[in-house]
Amino acid sequence: MDGLATLADATRRAIFEHLVRRGPLAVGEIAGAFPVSRPAVSQHLKALVDAGLVTASSAGTRRVYSVNPEGVSALHRWIDARWQQVIDTFERAARTEGAVMSVSAIPAVRKTRTVPLGVEAAFDLFTARVGEWWPTATHSIHEEDVKEVRLEGRVGGRMVEVTTDGREYSWADVLAWNPPQRFVLSWHPNLEPEAASRLEVTFRAVEGGTEVVLVHSGWEEFGERGVVLRDNYEGGWESVLSRYTAAV
Template sequence: MTPETLRRPPVRQATTVRSDIAHTFDTFVRTIGAWWPVNPYSRGQDRVRDVVFERRVGGRVYETWDDGTQRDWGEILAWEPPSGFTMTWLVTPTATEVELSFKELGPALTRVAVEHRGWEKLSDEELRAACALPGGYSGGAHARGWAAILGRLAEACEGAE
Protein backbone atom coordinates (compact mmCIF):
# COMPACT_ATOMS: atom_id res chain seq x y z
CA MET A 1 0.00 0.00 0.00
CA THR A 2 1.17 3.49 -0.78
CA PRO A 3 0.82 6.40 1.67
CA GLU A 4 -1.81 7.85 -0.71
CA THR A 5 -3.93 4.70 -0.34
CA LEU A 6 -3.75 4.94 3.44
CA ARG A 7 -4.81 8.59 3.34
CA ARG A 8 -7.91 7.81 1.30
CA PRO A 9 -9.70 4.82 2.78
CA PRO A 10 -13.04 3.61 1.41
CA VAL A 11 -16.23 5.29 2.54
CA ARG A 12 -18.31 2.72 4.42
CA GLN A 13 -21.89 2.99 5.59
CA ALA A 14 -24.52 0.45 6.63
CA THR A 15 -28.08 0.27 7.80
CA THR A 16 -30.52 -2.34 9.00
CA VAL A 17 -33.76 -2.62 7.07
CA ARG A 18 -36.95 -4.23 8.39
CA SER A 19 -37.50 -6.22 5.21
CA ASP A 20 -36.39 -9.59 3.89
CA ILE A 21 -33.23 -9.74 1.79
CA ALA A 22 -34.96 -10.46 -1.54
CA HIS A 23 -37.36 -7.52 -1.17
CA THR A 24 -34.59 -5.20 0.00
CA PHE A 25 -32.33 -6.07 -2.94
CA ASP A 26 -35.25 -5.88 -5.37
CA THR A 27 -36.29 -2.47 -4.04
CA PHE A 28 -32.75 -1.18 -4.48
CA VAL A 29 -32.30 -2.26 -8.09
CA ARG A 30 -35.82 -2.30 -9.54
CA THR A 31 -37.36 0.82 -7.99
CA ILE A 32 -34.26 2.98 -7.39
CA GLY A 33 -35.79 5.73 -9.53
CA ALA A 34 -38.69 6.05 -7.09
CA TRP A 35 -36.78 6.34 -3.81
CA TRP A 36 -33.22 7.53 -4.63
CA PRO A 37 -32.81 11.20 -3.60
CA VAL A 38 -31.86 12.51 -7.06
CA ASN A 39 -31.69 16.00 -5.65
CA PRO A 40 -28.79 16.31 -4.84
CA TYR A 41 -27.40 12.78 -5.58
CA SER A 42 -27.50 12.66 -9.38
CA ARG A 43 -26.19 14.45 -12.43
CA GLY A 44 -29.50 15.93 -13.53
CA GLN A 45 -31.15 16.48 -10.14
CA ASP A 46 -34.65 17.94 -10.78
CA ARG A 47 -34.48 16.84 -14.42
CA VAL A 48 -34.16 13.13 -13.52
CA ARG A 49 -37.28 11.12 -14.35
CA ASP A 50 -35.92 7.61 -13.78
CA VAL A 51 -32.87 5.60 -12.78
CA VAL A 52 -32.32 2.24 -14.47
CA PHE A 53 -30.27 -0.82 -13.49
CA GLU A 54 -29.47 -3.20 -16.33
CA ARG A 55 -29.38 -6.20 -13.99
CA ARG A 56 -26.36 -8.18 -15.28
CA VAL A 57 -22.56 -8.01 -15.36
CA GLY A 58 -21.69 -5.38 -17.94
CA GLY A 59 -25.06 -3.69 -17.55
CA ARG A 60 -25.38 0.05 -17.23
CA VAL A 61 -26.78 2.04 -14.35
CA TYR A 62 -28.05 5.36 -15.68
CA GLU A 63 -30.44 8.23 -15.11
CA THR A 64 -32.91 9.50 -17.71
CA TRP A 65 -33.84 13.17 -17.82
CA ASP A 66 -37.11 14.88 -18.74
CA ASP A 67 -35.85 15.40 -22.32
CA GLY A 68 -34.76 11.76 -22.77
CA THR A 69 -31.06 12.41 -22.13
CA GLN A 70 -29.32 9.47 -20.44
CA ARG A 71 -26.36 9.95 -18.11
CA ASP A 72 -24.38 6.95 -16.89
CA TRP A 73 -23.79 6.34 -13.21
CA GLY A 74 -21.69 3.24 -13.85
CA GLU A 75 -21.32 -0.30 -15.12
CA ILE A 76 -22.11 -3.50 -13.19
CA LEU A 77 -18.86 -5.36 -12.44
CA ALA A 78 -20.27 -8.13 -10.21
CA TRP A 79 -23.89 -9.25 -9.95
CA GLU A 80 -24.93 -11.68 -7.19
CA PRO A 81 -28.61 -11.19 -6.28
CA PRO A 82 -29.77 -10.95 -3.59
CA SER A 83 -26.43 -10.75 -1.78
CA GLY A 84 -25.00 -7.80 -3.66
CA PHE A 85 -23.40 -6.14 -6.62
CA THR A 86 -20.36 -4.03 -7.49
CA MET A 87 -20.34 -1.22 -10.03
CA THR A 88 -18.10 1.50 -11.31
CA TRP A 89 -19.18 4.95 -10.11
CA LEU A 90 -18.90 7.53 -12.86
CA VAL A 91 -20.56 10.36 -10.97
CA THR A 92 -17.19 11.31 -9.44
CA PRO A 93 -14.75 13.23 -11.72
CA THR A 94 -12.60 10.07 -12.04
CA ALA A 95 -14.29 6.66 -11.87
CA THR A 96 -14.47 5.04 -8.44
CA GLU A 97 -16.17 1.80 -7.37
CA VAL A 98 -19.24 1.09 -5.25
CA GLU A 99 -20.04 -2.28 -3.67
CA LEU A 100 -23.41 -2.97 -2.04
CA SER A 101 -23.85 -6.05 0.11
CA PHE A 102 -27.10 -7.39 1.52
CA LYS A 103 -27.05 -9.81 4.45
CA GLU A 104 -30.07 -11.56 5.90
CA LEU A 105 -30.18 -11.08 9.66
CA GLY A 106 -33.60 -12.66 10.12
CA PRO A 107 -36.83 -13.42 8.25
CA ALA A 108 -37.64 -9.72 7.83
CA LEU A 109 -34.35 -8.06 8.68
CA THR A 110 -31.52 -7.21 6.29
CA ARG A 111 -28.21 -5.42 6.76
CA VAL A 112 -27.29 -3.29 3.76
CA ALA A 113 -23.69 -2.09 3.56
CA VAL A 114 -21.96 0.12 1.01
CA GLU A 115 -18.26 0.45 0.38
CA HIS A 116 -17.30 3.29 -1.94
CA ARG A 117 -13.63 2.93 -2.85
CA GLY A 118 -11.00 4.09 -5.31
CA TRP A 119 -10.46 7.57 -3.88
CA GLU A 120 -6.70 7.30 -4.47
CA LYS A 121 -7.43 7.76 -8.19
CA LEU A 122 -8.73 11.30 -7.64
CA SER A 123 -6.59 14.41 -7.37
CA ASP A 124 -6.94 16.61 -4.29
CA GLU A 125 -9.01 19.08 -6.32
CA GLU A 126 -11.30 16.30 -7.57
CA LEU A 127 -11.76 15.04 -4.00
CA ARG A 128 -12.96 18.47 -2.90
CA ALA A 129 -15.47 18.68 -5.76
CA ALA A 130 -16.53 15.03 -5.92
CA CYS A 131 -19.70 15.19 -3.83
CA ALA A 132 -23.08 16.85 -4.01
CA LEU A 133 -22.74 17.88 -0.36
CA PRO A 134 -20.27 20.49 0.88
CA GLY A 135 -17.02 19.20 2.33
CA GLY A 136 -16.10 16.62 -0.30
CA TYR A 137 -14.35 13.40 0.55
CA SER A 138 -12.09 14.69 3.32
CA GLY A 139 -14.95 16.61 4.96
CA GLY A 140 -17.05 13.44 5.31
CA ALA A 141 -19.66 14.44 2.74
CA HIS A 142 -19.68 11.02 1.09
CA ALA A 143 -20.30 9.24 4.39
CA ARG A 144 -23.21 11.61 5.12
CA GLY A 145 -24.52 11.15 1.59
CA TRP A 146 -24.47 7.35 1.69
CA ALA A 147 -26.11 7.40 5.14
CA ALA A 148 -28.95 9.51 3.73
CA ILE A 149 -29.31 7.25 0.67
CA LEU A 150 -29.43 4.09 2.78
CA GLY A 151 -32.00 5.77 5.03
CA ARG A 152 -34.22 6.42 2.01
CA LEU A 153 -33.81 2.79 0.93
CA ALA A 154 -34.93 1.63 4.38
CA GLU A 155 -37.98 3.90 4.21
CA ALA A 156 -38.88 2.58 0.76
CA CYS A 157 -38.53 -1.06 1.83
CA GLU A 158 -40.37 -0.71 5.09
CA GLY A 159 -43.15 1.41 3.61
CA ALA A 160 -43.89 -1.17 0.91
CA GLU A 161 -44.32 -4.17 3.18
Protein backbone atom coordinates in the same frame (compact mmCIF):
# COMPACT_ATOMS: atom_id res chain seq x y z
CA MET B 1 -20.44 -28.46 -14.77
CA ASP B 2 -21.99 -30.69 -17.45
CA GLY B 3 -23.01 -27.71 -19.59
CA LEU B 4 -19.43 -26.53 -20.05
CA ALA B 5 -18.18 -30.02 -20.90
CA THR B 6 -21.00 -30.43 -23.41
CA LEU B 7 -20.23 -27.14 -25.14
CA ALA B 8 -16.53 -28.01 -25.40
CA ASP B 9 -17.29 -29.80 -28.69
CA ALA B 10 -17.11 -27.21 -31.50
CA THR B 11 -19.97 -28.69 -33.58
CA ARG B 12 -22.21 -29.05 -30.55
CA ARG B 13 -21.44 -25.49 -29.54
CA ALA B 14 -22.29 -24.27 -33.03
CA ILE B 15 -25.62 -26.14 -32.94
CA PHE B 16 -26.43 -24.59 -29.56
CA GLU B 17 -25.59 -21.08 -30.84
CA HIS B 18 -27.77 -21.74 -33.91
CA LEU B 19 -30.69 -22.56 -31.61
CA VAL B 20 -30.06 -19.40 -29.62
CA ARG B 21 -30.33 -17.33 -32.81
CA ARG B 22 -32.97 -19.25 -34.78
CA GLY B 23 -34.79 -21.71 -32.47
CA PRO B 24 -37.09 -23.46 -31.85
CA LEU B 25 -36.16 -25.82 -34.71
CA ALA B 26 -36.71 -29.41 -35.81
CA VAL B 27 -33.78 -31.78 -36.41
CA GLY B 28 -34.02 -31.46 -40.18
CA GLU B 29 -33.95 -27.67 -40.02
CA ILE B 30 -30.87 -27.77 -37.80
CA ALA B 31 -29.07 -30.41 -39.91
CA GLY B 32 -29.55 -28.32 -43.03
CA ALA B 33 -27.35 -25.61 -41.54
CA PHE B 34 -24.34 -27.86 -40.84
CA PRO B 35 -22.02 -30.06 -42.91
CA VAL B 36 -22.73 -33.12 -40.76
CA SER B 37 -25.26 -35.93 -41.06
CA ARG B 38 -28.71 -35.80 -39.51
CA PRO B 39 -27.94 -38.72 -37.15
CA ALA B 40 -24.84 -36.86 -35.96
CA VAL B 41 -26.92 -33.74 -35.30
CA SER B 42 -29.41 -35.87 -33.35
CA GLN B 43 -26.59 -37.19 -31.16
CA HIS B 44 -25.35 -33.67 -30.47
CA LEU B 45 -28.88 -32.55 -29.59
CA LYS B 46 -29.27 -35.48 -27.20
CA ALA B 47 -26.09 -34.42 -25.41
CA LEU B 48 -27.38 -30.85 -25.13
CA VAL B 49 -30.71 -32.08 -23.76
CA ASP B 50 -28.95 -34.36 -21.23
CA ALA B 51 -26.87 -31.37 -20.07
CA GLY B 52 -30.04 -29.32 -19.51
CA LEU B 53 -29.12 -26.67 -22.08
CA VAL B 54 -31.81 -27.64 -24.60
CA THR B 55 -35.36 -28.98 -24.32
CA ALA B 56 -37.19 -31.23 -26.80
CA SER B 57 -40.95 -31.19 -27.45
CA SER B 58 -43.33 -32.76 -29.94
CA ALA B 59 -45.09 -30.71 -32.61
CA GLY B 60 -47.19 -33.15 -34.61
CA THR B 61 -44.81 -35.69 -36.10
CA ARG B 62 -41.79 -33.47 -35.54
CA ARG B 63 -39.51 -33.19 -32.55
CA VAL B 64 -38.66 -29.55 -31.92
CA TYR B 65 -35.64 -28.33 -29.96
CA SER B 66 -35.35 -25.09 -28.00
CA VAL B 67 -32.83 -23.46 -25.70
CA ASN B 68 -33.62 -24.18 -22.04
CA PRO B 69 -33.54 -20.84 -20.15
CA GLU B 70 -33.24 -22.57 -16.77
CA GLY B 71 -30.24 -24.59 -17.89
CA VAL B 72 -28.54 -21.52 -19.36
CA SER B 73 -29.22 -19.54 -16.17
CA ALA B 74 -27.72 -22.32 -14.06
CA LEU B 75 -24.61 -22.33 -16.26
CA HIS B 76 -24.39 -18.53 -16.02
CA ARG B 77 -24.64 -18.65 -12.21
CA TRP B 78 -21.95 -21.32 -12.03
CA ILE B 79 -19.58 -19.27 -14.19
CA ASP B 80 -20.29 -16.10 -12.16
CA ALA B 81 -19.53 -17.98 -8.94
CA ARG B 82 -16.24 -19.31 -10.32
CA TRP B 83 -15.20 -15.83 -11.46
CA GLN B 84 -16.11 -14.43 -8.06
CA GLN B 85 -13.81 -16.99 -6.45
CA VAL B 86 -11.02 -15.94 -8.80
CA ILE B 87 -11.57 -12.26 -8.03
CA ASP B 88 -11.70 -12.89 -4.28
CA THR B 89 -8.47 -14.91 -4.46
CA PHE B 90 -6.78 -12.14 -6.44
CA GLU B 91 -7.90 -9.48 -3.95
CA ARG B 92 -6.54 -11.49 -1.03
CA ALA B 93 -3.22 -11.97 -2.81
CA ALA B 94 -3.06 -8.29 -3.72
CA ARG B 95 -3.64 -7.27 -0.11
CA THR B 96 -0.93 -9.66 1.01
CA GLU B 97 1.51 -7.96 -1.34
CA GLY B 98 0.40 -4.53 -0.25
CA ALA B 99 -0.91 -3.69 -3.73
CA VAL B 100 -4.42 -2.75 -2.71
CA MET B 101 -4.13 -0.95 0.59
CA SER B 102 -1.27 1.17 1.86
CA VAL B 103 -0.69 3.46 4.80
CA SER B 104 -1.55 6.44 2.60
CA ALA B 105 -4.87 5.03 1.30
CA ILE B 106 -7.98 7.14 1.81
CA PRO B 107 -10.44 5.27 4.07
CA ALA B 108 -13.57 3.96 2.41
CA VAL B 109 -17.02 5.31 3.19
CA ARG B 110 -18.86 2.49 4.96
CA LYS B 111 -22.56 2.51 5.80
CA THR B 112 -24.62 -0.25 7.40
CA ARG B 113 -28.40 -0.48 7.63
CA THR B 114 -30.65 -3.28 8.84
CA VAL B 115 -34.04 -3.34 7.13
CA PRO B 116 -37.11 -5.49 7.97
CA LEU B 117 -37.14 -7.28 4.61
CA GLY B 118 -35.90 -10.60 3.31
CA VAL B 119 -32.61 -10.56 1.40
CA GLU B 120 -34.26 -10.86 -2.02
CA ALA B 121 -36.74 -8.08 -1.33
CA ALA B 122 -34.03 -5.79 0.09
CA PHE B 123 -31.83 -6.41 -2.96
CA ASP B 124 -34.73 -5.84 -5.36
CA LEU B 125 -35.69 -2.54 -3.72
CA PHE B 126 -32.11 -1.29 -3.86
CA THR B 127 -31.59 -2.29 -7.51
CA ALA B 128 -34.61 -2.96 -9.72
CA ARG B 129 -36.72 -0.43 -7.80
CA VAL B 130 -34.04 2.21 -7.21
CA GLY B 131 -36.06 4.77 -9.17
CA GLU B 132 -38.83 4.63 -6.56
CA TRP B 133 -36.72 6.12 -3.77
CA TRP B 134 -33.52 7.70 -5.13
CA PRO B 135 -33.49 11.47 -4.26
CA THR B 136 -32.97 12.78 -7.80
CA ALA B 137 -33.72 16.39 -6.83
CA THR B 138 -30.51 16.52 -4.77
CA HIS B 139 -28.40 13.55 -5.89
CA SER B 140 -28.28 13.46 -9.69
CA ILE B 141 -26.70 15.26 -12.62
CA HIS B 142 -29.79 17.12 -13.86
CA GLU B 143 -31.71 17.29 -10.56
CA GLU B 144 -35.30 18.51 -11.21
CA ASP B 145 -35.09 17.49 -14.88
CA VAL B 146 -34.58 13.80 -14.05
CA LYS B 147 -37.53 11.60 -14.98
CA GLU B 148 -36.16 8.19 -14.05
CA VAL B 149 -33.21 6.37 -12.45
CA ARG B 150 -32.48 2.84 -13.63
CA LEU B 151 -29.94 0.16 -12.68
CA GLU B 152 -29.40 -2.51 -15.35
CA GLY B 153 -29.02 -5.81 -13.52
CA ARG B 154 -26.14 -7.53 -15.32
CA VAL B 155 -22.37 -7.35 -15.58
CA GLY B 156 -21.67 -4.67 -18.19
CA GLY B 157 -24.95 -2.92 -17.42
CA ARG B 158 -25.20 0.69 -16.30
CA MET B 159 -26.85 2.86 -13.71
CA VAL B 160 -28.38 5.79 -15.57
CA GLU B 161 -30.57 8.81 -15.11
CA VAL B 162 -33.12 9.59 -17.80
CA THR B 163 -34.10 13.24 -18.24
CA THR B 164 -37.55 14.54 -19.10
CA ASP B 165 -36.54 14.90 -22.76
CA GLY B 166 -35.52 11.20 -22.92
CA ARG B 167 -31.73 11.52 -22.80
CA GLU B 168 -29.72 9.03 -20.74
CA TYR B 169 -26.67 9.87 -18.65
CA SER B 170 -24.54 7.13 -17.13
CA TRP B 171 -23.66 7.19 -13.43
CA ALA B 172 -21.94 3.83 -13.16
CA ASP B 173 -20.98 0.55 -14.83
CA VAL B 174 -21.83 -2.83 -13.28
CA LEU B 175 -18.62 -4.73 -12.45
CA ALA B 176 -20.16 -7.61 -10.49
CA TRP B 177 -23.75 -8.83 -10.20
CA ASN B 178 -24.52 -11.62 -7.71
CA PRO B 179 -28.20 -11.30 -6.72
CA PRO B 180 -29.41 -11.21 -4.08
CA GLN B 181 -26.15 -11.01 -2.11
CA ARG B 182 -23.95 -8.40 -3.81
CA PHE B 183 -23.29 -5.97 -6.63
CA VAL B 184 -20.31 -3.76 -7.48
CA LEU B 185 -20.28 -0.57 -9.53
CA SER B 186 -17.62 1.59 -11.12
CA TRP B 187 -19.06 4.90 -9.90
CA HIS B 188 -18.68 8.08 -12.02
CA PRO B 189 -21.86 10.25 -11.92
CA ASN B 190 -20.60 13.22 -13.93
CA LEU B 191 -21.12 14.60 -17.44
CA GLU B 192 -17.38 14.28 -18.08
CA PRO B 193 -15.97 11.86 -15.50
CA GLU B 194 -12.27 12.26 -14.76
CA ALA B 195 -12.04 8.98 -12.84
CA ALA B 196 -14.22 6.39 -11.14
CA SER B 197 -14.54 5.13 -7.58
CA ARG B 198 -15.75 1.68 -6.51
CA LEU B 199 -19.14 1.08 -4.90
CA GLU B 200 -19.96 -2.31 -3.38
CA VAL B 201 -23.26 -3.15 -1.68
CA THR B 202 -23.85 -6.47 0.06
CA PHE B 203 -27.00 -8.02 1.55
CA ARG B 204 -26.96 -10.56 4.40
CA ALA B 205 -29.80 -12.19 6.28
CA VAL B 206 -29.79 -11.32 9.99
CA GLU B 207 -32.28 -11.51 12.81
CA GLY B 208 -35.05 -9.07 12.02
CA GLY B 209 -34.39 -8.77 8.30
CA THR B 210 -31.40 -7.98 6.10
CA GLU B 211 -28.13 -6.21 6.84
CA VAL B 212 -27.22 -3.91 3.97
CA VAL B 213 -23.57 -2.83 3.85
CA LEU B 214 -22.41 -0.13 1.45
CA VAL B 215 -18.67 0.37 0.94
CA HIS B 216 -17.52 3.24 -1.28
CA SER B 217 -13.76 3.23 -1.96
CA GLY B 218 -11.12 4.07 -4.56
CA TRP B 219 -10.81 7.77 -3.75
CA GLU B 220 -7.10 7.71 -4.60
CA GLU B 221 -8.09 7.69 -8.28
CA PHE B 222 -9.03 11.38 -7.95
CA GLY B 223 -5.66 12.56 -6.73
CA GLU B 224 -5.72 15.58 -4.42
CA ARG B 225 -9.52 15.84 -4.69
CA GLY B 226 -10.00 12.36 -3.29
CA VAL B 227 -10.21 13.37 0.38
CA VAL B 228 -12.78 16.10 -0.32
CA LEU B 229 -14.90 13.80 -2.46
CA ARG B 230 -14.76 11.10 0.18
CA ASP B 231 -15.98 13.53 2.86
CA ASN B 232 -18.81 14.74 0.60
CA TYR B 233 -20.02 11.19 0.02
CA GLU B 234 -19.83 10.43 3.74
CA GLY B 235 -22.80 12.73 4.26
CA GLY B 236 -24.32 12.14 0.84
CA TRP B 237 -24.85 8.45 1.42
CA GLU B 238 -26.60 9.23 4.71
CA SER B 239 -29.22 11.19 2.78
CA VAL B 240 -29.59 8.56 0.06
CA LEU B 241 -29.85 5.62 2.47
CA SER B 242 -32.42 7.44 4.57
CA ARG B 243 -34.66 7.44 1.49
CA TYR B 244 -33.99 3.73 0.99
CA THR B 245 -34.92 2.84 4.57
CA ALA B 246 -38.00 5.07 4.36
CA ALA B 247 -39.07 3.20 1.22
CA VAL B 248 -38.76 -0.06 3.15
